[in-house]
Amino acid sequence: MSEETGIKQSEGEVYYPSQAVTENALCKDYDSMYNKSIEDPEKFWGEIAGEFEWSQKWDKVYDESTPPFFRWFTGGKTNIVTNAIDRHLKTFRKNKLALIWESESGDDFRTYSYFSLNREVIKFANVLKSMGVQKGDIVTIYMPRVPELIFAMLACAKIGAAHSVVYGGFSVEALAERIEDAQSKVLITADGGYMRGKIINLKQIADEALARQGTIEHCVVIRRTGHEIYMEPGRDYWYHDLLSVPVVNQPCETEQVDAETMLFILYTSGTTGRPKGVIHTHGGYMVYTATSFKYVFDINDEDRYWCAADRVG
Numbered sequence: 001m002s003e004e005t006g007i008k009q010s011e012g013e014v015y016y017p018s019q020a021v022t023e024n025a026l027c028k029d030y031d032s033m034y035n036k037s038i039e040d041p042e043k044f045w046g047e048i049a050g051e052f053e054w055s056q057k058w059d060k061v062y063d064e065s066t067p068p069f070f071r072w073f074t075g076g077k078t079n080i081v082t083n084a085i086d087r088h089l090k091t092f093r094k095n096k097l098a099l100i101w102e103s104e105s106g107d108d109f110r111t112y113s114y115f116s117l118n119r120e121v122i123k124f125a126n127v128l129k130s131m132g133v134q135k136g137d138i139v140t141i142y143m144p145r146v147p148e149l150i151f152a153m154l155a156c157a158k159i160g161a162a163h164s165v166v167y168g169g170f171s172v173e174a175l176a177e178r179i180e181d182a183q184s185k186v187l188i189t190a191d192g193g194y195m196r197g198k199i200i201n202l203k204q205i206a207d208e209a210l211a212r213q214g215t216i217e218h219c220v221v222i223r224r225t226g227h228e229i230y231m232e233p234g235r236d237y238w239y240h241d242l243l244s245v246p247v248v249n250q251p252c253e254t255e256q257v258d259a260e261t262m263l264f265i266l267y268t269s270g271t272t273g274r275p276k277g278v279i280h281t282h283g284g285y286m287v288y289t290a291t292s293f294k295y296v297f298d299i300n301d302e303d304r305y306w307c308a309a310d311r312v313g
Contacts, residue, residue, distance in 0.1 A: 125156075141164065171205070259283025261282050
């Protein structure tokens with residue numbers, strides 16, 4: 001126990017932010033905020049959720065009648081894309097950078113404002129719609145770390161479909177098992193990806209996985225490494241070719257979905273048995289992640305966030 005602070009230290013030092021950081025923090029009184037969340041969680045989370053755009057307000061903040069399954073913002077309608085992109089197009093953030101990407105080698109660099117990100121998401125959403133993807137479908141994504149991965153995730157959400165990101169280093173068996181469980185009709189992948197300077201033959205792995213299950217009808221391929229790959233006629237399509245089809249430039253409204261609609265499914269590693277799909281929903285995931293960024297990471301408009309993780313989900 002520290003005599004100066006009264007804080008128990010299990011090991012090492014306790015580091016406190018400077019006075020300037022504390023004074024400018026979005027959360028200035030953590031203890032008070034924490035106590036409010038415990039004393040009246042429905043009011044606490046209802047007030048936070050009220051900061052977002054909803055096409056229909058919820059009837060109940062959370063429903064705990066069937067534990068261990070809890071439902072958030074039941075009766076409410078929104079879409080995470082409404083709040084992640086659409087609402088910013090009506091403010092100064094329209095021209096603000098939303099995504100900064102640099103390749104592993106550092107020889108490729110791309111940036112997207114909220115306006116340009118929206119344009120790319122609409123194109124990808126129209127591609128998915130043209131392939132018959134509908135509300136409730138799960139699109140499997142097996143890609144390297146490129147901007148199109150983000151476009152694909154947001155495009156799925158925009159049209160009310162869900163996505164399943166499979167890490168672009170998993171095996172044929174792991175990919176096939178997750179596709180089959182999700183009953184995906186569309187797979188999004190790339191010719192390959194770079195990892196520590198080496199090319200990972202993602203399309204080759206995907207081809208072997210597709211040979212082991214029969215649900216995939218269409219496979220969209222992003223050109224990343226440029227090496228030669230097999231493209232099955234009638235099933236495989238280059239994304240850059242699809243972008244030349246007029247339908248991709250049509251308007252695409254963001255579907256308003258129930259707050260409890262599945263946003264994505266993320267599978268466990270499978271080290272202790274068959275991988276288990278963990279479902280995240282539009283309403284709960286949206287409020288949780290935004291709150292974490294605001295109060296845990298203390299992200300302001302002028303800040304940039306960089307994640308060191310090698311997976312997206």
